[in-house]
Amino acid sequence: MRKLHVYDTISLDGYFTDATNDMSWAHRRDPEWNQYVAGNASGDGALLFGRVTYDQMAAFWPTPQAAQMMPEVAAGMNRMPKYVVSRTMQKASWQNTTLVKGDLATEIGKLKAQDGPDLTILGSGNLISQLTELRLIDSYQLVLSPTILGKGRTLFQTVGERRTMTLTKSKTFSNGNVVLWYEPA
Numbered sequence: 001m002r003k004l005h006v007y008d009t010i011s012l013d014g015y016f017t018d019a020t021n022d023m024s025w026a027h028r029r030d031p032e033w034n035q036y037v038a039g040n041a042s043g044d045g046a047l048l049f050g051r052v053t054y055d056q057m058a059a060f061w062p063t064p065q066a067a068q069m070m071p072e073v074a075a076g077m078n079r080m081p082k083y084v085v086s087r088t089m090q091k092a093s094w095q096n097t098t099l100v101k102g103d104l105a106t107e108i109g110k111l112k113a114q115d116g117p118d119l120t121i122l123g124s125g126n127l128i129s130q131l132t133e134l135r136l137i138d139s140y141q142l143v144l145s146p147t148i149l150g151k152g153r154t155l156f157q158t159v160g161e162r163r164t165m166t167l168t169k170s171k172t173f174s175n176g177n178v179v180l181w182y183e184p185a
Helices: 031-041 051-060 064-069 071-079 104-113 125-133
Strands: 004-011 046-050 082-085 097-100 119-122 139-145 165-172 178-184
Touching: 004 104, 004 125, 031 071, 046 051, 046 125, 051 082, 064 071, 082 104, 097 104, 104 125, 119 125
Parallel strands: 004 119, 004 139, 046 082, 046 119, 082 097
Antiparallel strands: 139 178, 165 178
């Protein structure tokens, strides 16, 4: 059975995107961080996106610019199997992408029950919030960025009740990022 993981960056004040939906503040690059990110992208997992994040990723990662800027990450992103949850998309054009339609709990339950690599959600705040409510996420890997946004969107905007998490691991980087691994308690 596959596991479902979240990998996202959040600000010190708890937002994953600012008030204008910009996420550029989350990209604090240095050699140590770049190596860590490249290592994450070279795995054998599968990616799960909401439509908005999928559109952003599909517009960048298959481009020559992405291959030049971050060749290992671009190769991994393009190679990995991808799933996009959308009620409105008719076709997913990025290589190795499967469109997921229908009841969210049922469809994600089916994906998790299949043999194959674990699934990781990138970005996709609305999807994360919905799947957290449905208790379908197995772990959260959150990058805490040393940035205060003041306003924005949280990953858990629609979660209506308290959820307790257990910290299982943490790692600090010289650029100020701290990666925190959590599992539902």
